[in-house]
Amino acid sequence: MAETEGSPRKGLNLRLLEIFAAVVHANGMTGAATALGLTQSAVSQAIANLETSVNARLIDRGTRPLKLTLLGDIIYRRTIEILDRVQDLDRAIELQLNNAIPMLRLGVADSVASTAGPHLVRNLDRLAAQFMIWSGASEASVRSLAERKVDFILTAEEAPPEAEFVSIPIFEEPYVLVLPIELSEPHYTLETLIAAAPFIRYGNQSFIGLAVDAYLQRNGVMPPNRYRLDTSDSVLAMVEASMGWTISTPLGILKTRIGSPRFHCLPLPSPAPTRRISLVARRAEGEALAMQIADAARNALVEHCLPGLKDIAPGAVFRSEFS
Structure with a gap:
């Protein structure tokens, strides 16, 4: 039966799109196979099946490093949007069912990780089955979030996030x-x-x-x-x-x-000058989860760090509430 307008293409499914995105991210099929725990031949076959489904080449196999065709680039960008939405849906379902999400990846400013970090994780303990927390300037940067190395960042970066991100102020301290x-x-x-x-x-x-x-x-x-x-x-x-x-x-x-x-x-x-710690997330992607992390971080800083901060800098003004 011929495909009708609006009907899904035969053989096109989410798993093929996941493998395609992994190939692009790893810049090759070998790296994608390693990341996915598959054989290289399985990855190659999946890409071939995807190309058959759309009846077009998506990857220029004659170039190194890997390059996408025009259609391949379009499908890759749409694939990332689809996978993000699926991940967001999965998280929403898990939270609605009061289940822990599989993994939470946080990039945290070093001074926050070393002071409030343990209390933050304790506050979030039931939110995720596994935590991966990186600290440092590069790990807690908007760039790290944009490159999807982390899911959220607690950062002191002053550069305003781009329109695709939302920034939630957490805590402010004076220099x-x-x-x-x-x-x-x-x-x-x-x-x-x-x-x-x-x-x-x-x-x-x-x-x-x-x-x-x-x-x-x-x-x-x-x-x-x-x-x-x-x-x-x-x-x-x-x-x-x-x-x-x-x-x-x-x-x-x-x-x-x-x-x-x-x-x-x-x-x-x-x-x-002052330094503001903010929780930055991708806009329209896990924003409810971002609010929970922001509240947990604010609580950890106020309850466990603020008394020591006031001892260090008597008379200094610290903020944890923002309009």
Whole structure:
């Protein structure tokens, strides 16, 4: 019987589309076979069956690396949309049935993972059967979410997400001066601090490092580039050793677990910048789940981290409610 307009093509099914997407993602059939736990011949046959179903070539087999034909590119983009919708439907069904989703992949800012992380996972424990959590600037970036390496991110990235993403604010903290105990005057200007001791910078690829450099530039000061270290632990260890001063965040300090009397925190000269932690998700894709994760993260930060943050930076203003 001939196909009628609107009827499904013979042989076209979700599994073939999943295999096709895996081939494109892995940039070849060998990688797709490994990722799917199939033989390479099974993957090749599935692609052949899909091409037979649409009566056209989808992959240009004469090029390396793999390239899609025009129709192949169209079908790939539609396939990703379909698979996303199926995954979203599966999650919605599982949540409606109060069942755990199979896996939750989170990219989390390092300072959040190291302080609120265990409490966050405990709050989400019944939500997923398996958790995969990565921490760090690249893992908690919008790019990582766009490339589907993770399902959601808890990030301090300041770049506004594109229209395809939704951002839910979780927590906001101020940047503060972190001074060695030798610098004990209650009132400093940036200029007097630069004259008094070396400024210790964060790596220029970190969110904190970029935000601090931007703040200094706005205030018309640029300390000599003498020390630059790539982690909060190493930056704060330098301050603890009286090698200089820095600008950091209370969460970054709490992460180091340094309760040292060798340094103290003071407010930055106004207008002081703040750092906002947000939950970012793909728009129209698991947004109900995103709200649950956002609430769990906010609870973990407020209940388990806020008291320590207030001890680190007395008088500082922290926000966890946003209109």
